[in-house]
Amino acid sequence: DVKVTQSSRYLVKRTGEKVFLECVQDMDHENMFWYRQDPGLGLRLIYFSYDVKMKEKGDIPEGYSVSREKKERFSLILESASTNQTSMYLCARRTNRGEMNTEAFFGQGTRLTVV
Amino acid sequence: KQEVTQIPAALSVPEGENLVLNCSFTDSAIYNLQWFRQDPGKGLTSLLLIQSSQREQTSGRLNASLDKSSGRSTLYIAASQPGDSATYLCAVTTSGTYKYIFGTGTRLKVLA
Numbered sequence: 368d369v370k371v372t373q374s375s376r377y378l379v380k381r382t383g384e385k386v387f388l389e390c391v392q393d394m395d396h397e398n399m400f401w402y403r404q405d406p407g408l409g410l411r412l413i414y415f416s417y418d419v420k421m422k423e424k425g426d427i428p429e430g431y432s433v434s435r436e437k438k439e440r441f442s443l444i445l446e447s448a449s450t451n452q453t454s455m456y457l458c459a460r461r462t463n464r465g466e467m468n469t470e471a472f473f474g475q476g477t478r479l480t481v482v
Numbered sequence: 483k484q485e486v487t488q489i490p491a492a493l494s495v496p497e498g499e500n501l502v503l504n505c506s507f508t509d510s511a512i513y514n515l516q517w518f519r520q521d522p523g524k525g526l527t528s529l530l531l532i533q534s535s536q537r538e539q540t541s542g543r544l545n546a547s548l549d550k551s552s553g554r555s556t557l558y559i560a561a562s563q564p565g566d567s568a569t570y571l572c573a574v575t576t577s578g579t580y581k582y583i584f585g586t587g588t589r590l591k592v593l594a
Contacts, residue, residue: 371525373525398580400581400582407586408586409571409584409585409586409587410571410573410582410584412581412582415580415581417580423580425581455523457525457526459526459582469531470516470528470531471516471528471573471582472528473518473525473526473527473528474525475524475525476523476524476525478523
């Protein structure tokens with residue numbers, strides 16, 4: 368059974384705090400993603416990583432950074448949390464094999480509230 | 483720029499009905515399309531993946547079809563049950579990219 372594990376289901380942080388959201392996969396998959404999900408806006412890609420130490424900006428990277436020091440772990444960092452970063456954060460992983468992309472699998476989500 | 487649309491945004495049906503959810507995309511140059519289910523406050527659960535070379539995929543009571551030329555996919559749910567109540571999302575990977583583009587989902591409620 369494929370597992371993508373996010374470290375927290377719920378987080379409450381204060382404005383200005385540095386926040387780390389952790390995601391761990393149990394397979395040797397190259398591609399990992401961070402999305403945020405907001406009512407009416409759907410899922411929007413923040414960052415993705417296609418290998419260790421490799422990353423690319425998604426559609427809404429402002430205010431975020433990422434770290435991928437090991438293949439199984441992909442961290443999303445809010446350098447200075449703001450209230451407009453209150454959202455559901457979703458991590459995903461998939462393997463890319465040329466034309467035949469495999470399924471994406473998601474973690475259970477982290478509901479972050481910034482007060 | 484790829485855009486994905488799901489209509490209707492919400493749907494309510496009595497238990498036992500067969501139903502169809504729709505997904506449209508603007509750029510037909512896709513690698514694949516995947517359907518997901520999301521329960522309130524939870525992550526996404528993969529239902530079906532259709533590669534660009536395929537026309538349909540089936541899993542249990544679910545059948546997904548893909549028509550690349552018209553930019554459409556449908557998810558057919560047979561004999562719906564209250565446990566099918568959830569939000570259903572489709573997502574496409576456009577050729578030459580790694581990332582998924584999501585639709586905004588159809589919120590399904592199956593009434594007992």
